[in-house]
Amino acid sequence: SQQGEEDPQALSIQEGENATMNCSYKTSINNLQWYRQNSGRGLVHLILIRSNEREKHSGRLRVTLDTSKKSSSLLITASRAADTASYFCVLTGTASKLTFGTGTRLQVTL
Amino acid sequence: EAGVAQSPRYKIIEKRQSVAFWCNPISGHATLYWYQQILGQGPKLLIQFQNNGVVDDSQLPKDRFSAERLKGVDSTLKIQPAKLEDSAVYLCASSARGTPGLNTEAFFGQGTRLTVV
Numbered sequence: 544s545q546q547g548e549e550d551p552q553a554l555s556i557q558e559g560e561n562a563t564m565n566c567s568y569k570t571s572i573n574n575l576q577w578y579r580q581n582s583g584r585g586l587v588h589l590i591l592i593r594s595n596e597r598e599k600h601s602g603r604l605r606v607t608l609d610t611s612k613k614s615s616s617l618l619i620t621a622s623r624a625a626d627t628a629s630y631f632c633v634l635t636g637t638a639s640k641l642t643f644g645t646g647t648r649l650q651v652t653l
Numbered sequence: 654e655a656g657v658a659q660s661p662r663y664k665i666i667e668k669r670q671s672v673a674f675w676c677n678p679i680s681g682h683a684t685l686y687w688y689q690q691i692l693g694q695g696p697k698l699l700i701q702f703q704n705n706g707v708v709d710d711s712q713l714p715k716d717r718f719s720a721e722r723l724k725g726v727d728s729t730l731k732i733q734p735a736k737l738e739d740s741a742v743y744l745c746a747s748s749a750r751g752t753p754g755l756n757t758e759a760f761f762g763q764g765t766r767l768t769v770v
Contacts, residue, residue, distance in 0.1 A: 639701070641698065641759055644695050
């Protein structure tokens with residue numbers, strides 16, 4: 544199925560540290576998106592990387608995509624308590640279908 | 654711009670009752686999604702509309718769930734009759750029509766938390 548698998552399932556770090564979460568998938572994709580979900584702001588789009596791109600930055604976020612390995616990573620630098628949330632990678636194919644995995648639960652402690 | 658609006662925010666019903674959720678997408682967004690999210694899991698796509706046509710409803714339990722998107726704008730999702738396992742958050746999202754074959758970001762509403770007792 545067109546669903547990414549995030550790894551690790553849970554991650555706990557201290558404020559100021561970097562957080563890295565990975566996504567692996569099995570099918571071909573048009574692009575890959577990362578979303579964040581917390582209780583305050585709900586489910587929010589973070590960044591989209593197209594299949595012909597290898598790296599993309601947005602503020603403290605860096606996303607990489609390796610289509611040969613069918614994997615992506617999301618790096619959050621200098622994490623803050625407000626980054627505590629679940630993070631999902633979402634694969635998109637030709638039909639605009641958005642399929643979510645189980646996510647990585649990130650806990651940032653003070 | 655206004656976001657995706659959903660109502661109600663919370664609903665408690667008894668099993669075998671019926672319930673309906675409403676979604677107003679962002680103006681001009683052609684694609685509308687309904688997701689079911691059970692506690693501790695990722696959102697599961699129930700149905701996807703492109704304008705007022707159904708693109709994908711392969712995971713919609715059609716014996717009890719139904720959805721419509723009249724005039725390609727607002728949408729309603731109905732459950733009849735509800736079961737205990739339908740307790741979840743129901744999320745609506747919309748996205749603009751991007752370049753054919755590519756996608757743009759989806760914007761999500763705050764969801765409706767359904768509790769079936």
